[in-house]
Amino acid sequence: MTLMQPLPGFRDFLPEDCAKRNYIFARWRRVARRYGFVEWEGSPLEPTELYKKKSGDEIVGQLFNFTDKGEREVALRPELTPTLARVVAAHEREFKKPLKWFSIGQFFRYEKQQRGRLREHFQLNCDIIGENDLAADIELVALCIDVLRTFGLTEKDFVVRISDREFWTGFLRERNVPAERWDELLQIIDRSGREPRDKTAEKLGKLAEPVFATLHSGGKSEKLDRLIGGLRARGLADFVQIDVGIVRGLAYYTGIVFELFDRAGKFRAIAGGGRYDNLIAQLSDGAVSLPALGFAMGDVVLSELINEIPRAREAMQKAVASDRKIDIYVVIAKEERRADALAQIQQLRDRGYRVDYPMTPTKVARQFQAAEEAGAALALLYGDEWPQVKVKNLPTREESLIDHGALLDSVAKFFNVGSSA
Ligand code: HAM
Secondary structure: OOOOOOOOOOOOOOHHHHHHHHHHHHHHHHHHHHOOOEEOOOOOEEEHHHHHHHOOHHHHOOOEEEEOOOOOEEEEOOOOHHHHHHHHHHHHHHOOOOEEEEEEEEEEOOOOOEOOEOOEEEEEEEEEEOOOOHHHHHHHHHHHHHHHHOOOOOOOOEEEEEEEHHHHHHHHHHOOOOHHHHHHHHHHHHHHHHOOHHHHHHHHHHHHHHHHHHHHHOOOOHHHHHHHHHHHHOOOHHHEEEOOOOOOOOOOOOOEEEEEEEOOOOOOOOEEEEEOOOHHHHHOOOOOOOOEEEEEEEHHHHHHHHHHOHHHHHHHHHHHHHHHOOOEEEEEOOHHHHHHHHHHHHHHHHOOOOEEOOOOOOOHHHHHHHHHHOOOOEEEEEOOOOOEEEEEEOOOOOEEEEEHHHHHHHHHHHHHHHHHO
16 A cells, blocks of 8 residues: 555545535535525444444445444435534424535545546535425435536436336335335336346346336326426426436435436436435434435536536636635745735735745746736836835736825725626
8 A cells, every 4th residue: 555645435635626626516516505495514433233224235235333441333415415414303493494504524445446436525415404395305306406507517418317216115005015125126127227138127126117117107196296396496307307217226215206317318327316204203202203305416427427518517617716816926026025915915815815935035027927826916116116016907908106104095996896897
């Protein structure tokens, strides 16, 4: 193992990567807040038991878990939903329902590393707690679509595939399949789209033919019709498609489920979610029972899709470049003026401007070059002109001399005019 690289499936974020990540986080946060969701955060380390109880075998097999120094069995969180259920059950009385909560955080799954799948990733989670009505499912799917739309992506770029787990639980009930086997069978059906038909058929045994027939026939229900109708009323129907093959790998889902994919079918799911009306009751041993639904969107596949679509990629590059820019570069042309310059730099920074300057004596031409490279709008030169300061508008090259006492007002005027133009 080399110490010069991160562990397999882990990433370092260099400044450019961090800027891209912040671009994604800012849009996630903005749209969630637009829908009236409030931000929260859970603990990153949990008792392993929390996931064993209800997430399902697939995710338990991928846990980063260990025994801590206090002999506790713990795991880095692979997802947020069980933590959310725990927190809501513990604090239920403190909040009016429905709760609309979102969170942005890092998650850990020991997966086989492949395109779109790492061992850490960031997710936006949006959940609604305490609302039974289908209006909440419509709101959640609309939010998921609108998050992607803010990246410049359209119905030509991605699709939300929607289903209802009750199709399959009804199907298994009709065939008298014992409830203990449902989780396992639902996971097999969930994976059927990604596996050779023979392999799925072997696992399903005598259920294989009716499962394939159901998958083939598509799905229809009054509930799904109403859901699509609700999205149509918002002008979002072109973003969705009914697909009974969507079952979801996690064990706790109970009703409407959905996954978001790129239209070209190049990547794995960008987001996934659905209703989990029993999870809070199950985790709190019946102490609190609340219907719930939510989704999570990952940063890894989303970044790949943004890079793939020129419109979205250019918007990100533009935002990242403009975010990197500073406002003002202070050129220290005479070392005797350094103390005066630093006093004004402090005042400018106190007023919120992004200001940089050379920390050691540097040729004036090099300082101007640094100002250009940093994308500064103004250069302030401290030299022979003191007590006046030379102010240079870098894009237009215009120069003027301002008395240092009037400098702060003059800078404020420049940026106010600039920002309202
Ligand atoms: P999930 O489908 O397991 O759902 O994950 C959601 C999204 O996280 C995926 O669509 C994918 O973009 C991303 N993701 C998951 N694993 C990885 C990985 N190893 N590498 C990169 N990206 C990954 C959940 O986690 C549910 N808790 C969502 C939810 C919230 N359901 C209700 N509320």
